[in-house]
Amino acid sequence: MQAKVDPQICIGCALCTQTCPPVFRMDGDKAVAYEPEVPESAKTSCKNAAEQCPVNAIIVEE
Ligand code: F3S
Numbered sequence: 001m002q003a004k005v006d007p008q009i010c011i012g013c014a015l016c017t018q019t020c021p022p023v024f025r026m027d028g029d030k031a032v033a034y035e036p037e038v039p040e041s042a043k044t045s046c047k048n049a050a051e052q053c054p055v056n057a058i059i060v061e062e
Helices: 015-019 040-052
Strands: 002-005 024-027 030-033 058-061
Antiparallel strands (some): 002 058
C-alpha cells in the first residue's frame, strides 16, 4: 500500500499525523507521507487517516 498527501489540498489540520504517525508527519504547515510504502502494521490507521482528512488530501493506493 502506498500513501501520499496532495500538498495543494492539505490544509495542515494535522489529524493524519495523530491518526497514523508511522506514515504522516508535518513538514511546515503541510503533512507529508514520509513513509510512502505503508508498513503492514499501519495499514488500518493509514486508511482511517485518509477517510478522516477533512479535505480528502490523502491518496492511498493498494
Ligand atoms: Fe493535511 Fe488532511 Fe493531514 S488536511 S494534515 S492531509 S488530515
